Amino acid sequence: MNHIKLSVLGSKGAGKSALIVRFLTGRFIGEYASTSECIYNKQVTVDSKTTNVEIYDPCTQPTKQNPPLSEELSRADGFLVVYDISHRSTFIFAKTLICSLRDSQLKTCKRDTETVVFLIGNKQDLCHVREVALEEGQIAALEYRCQFFELSAAEQCQEVADMFTSIMRKIIHNIKMKEKQRPSGSKSMAKLINNVFGKRRKSV
Numbered sequence: 001m002n003h004i005k006l007s008v009l010g011s012k013g014a015g016k017s018a019l020i021v022r023f024l025t026g027r028f029i030g031e032y033a034s035t036s037e038c039i040y041n042k043q044v045t046v047d048s049k050t051t052n053v054e055i056y057d058p059c060t061q062p063t064k065q066n067p068p069l070s071e072e073l074s075r076a077d078g079f080l081v082v083y084d085i086s087h088r089s090t091f092i093f094a095k096t097l098i099c100s101l102r103d104s105q106l107k108t109c110k111r112d113t114e115t116v117v118f119l120i121g122n123k124q125d126l127c128h129v130r131e132v133a134l135e136e137g138q139i140a141a142l143e144y145r146c147q148f149f150e151l152s153a154a155e156q157c158q159e160v161a162d163m164f165t166s167i168m169r170k171i172i173h174n175i176k177m178k179e180k181q182r183p184s185g186s187k188s189m190a191k192l193i194n195n196v197f198g199k200r201r202k203s204v
């Protein structure tokens with residue numbers, strides 16, 4: 001079974017909890033008591049493979065010191081960076097976050113494949129008070145090499161589910177690529193150990 005970890009980052013009020021709850025329950029709940037960070041676990045099926053996904057919601061609090069992004073990087077396999085299309089400041093913060101993620105990754109160099117980051121423009125239903133154009137989100141995603149979705153946790157269930165499936169599929173693909181790139185020595189070592197113990201088991 002695949003085990004993957006997602007972190008959902010973004011400004012206070014961008015809709016992180018609403019997106020997560022919509023994915024986990026299929027429902028939209030208007031208000032959340034976001035007093036502390038939350039970690040959700042769910043078993044899902046991605047391309048007919050059972051996958052355990054852990055979702056970390058920092059529940060951004062003005063007084064809460066969120067962990068440094070390098071810590072986030074080591075914790076998560078992928079990131080949803082959420083902004084509210086009706087508040088430009090959340091979009092600017094989202095771009096800052098992605099920049100920091102990319103910079104932190106370069107510094108830590110702990111990963112050979114680039115961290116999976118999805119830029120999410122939420123509250124698409126508030127297009128009558130839109131402050132961030134769709135094209136701006138698309139251009140930012142191209143610039144920061146991430147996938148882009150504009151949607152509404154309040155009004156769209158399938159689209160939110162499809163977005164989560166898409167990032168989980170991308171993460172699983174990356175994990176498989178990394179396993180393939182693993183130095184052949186470790187593979188042959190595993191094969192050797194299997195042969196030795198395997199033969200011994202056969203003789204017993």
Ligand SMILES: Nc1nc2c(ncn2[C@@H]2O[C@H](COP(=O)(O)OP(=O)(O)OP(=O)(O)O)[C@@H](O)[C@H]2O)c(=O)[nH]1
Nearest residue numbers: 012013014015016017018030034060123152153154
């Ligand atoms: N119209 C509309 N409102 C939304 C949508 N998603 C979330 N909201 C509302 O936006 C407010 C903030 O949503 P949350 O999910 O708590 O946002 P958050 O990013 O988790 O906020 P913090 O936990 O404080 O960081 C709530 O009043 C939600 O009902 C959406 O797609 N459309």
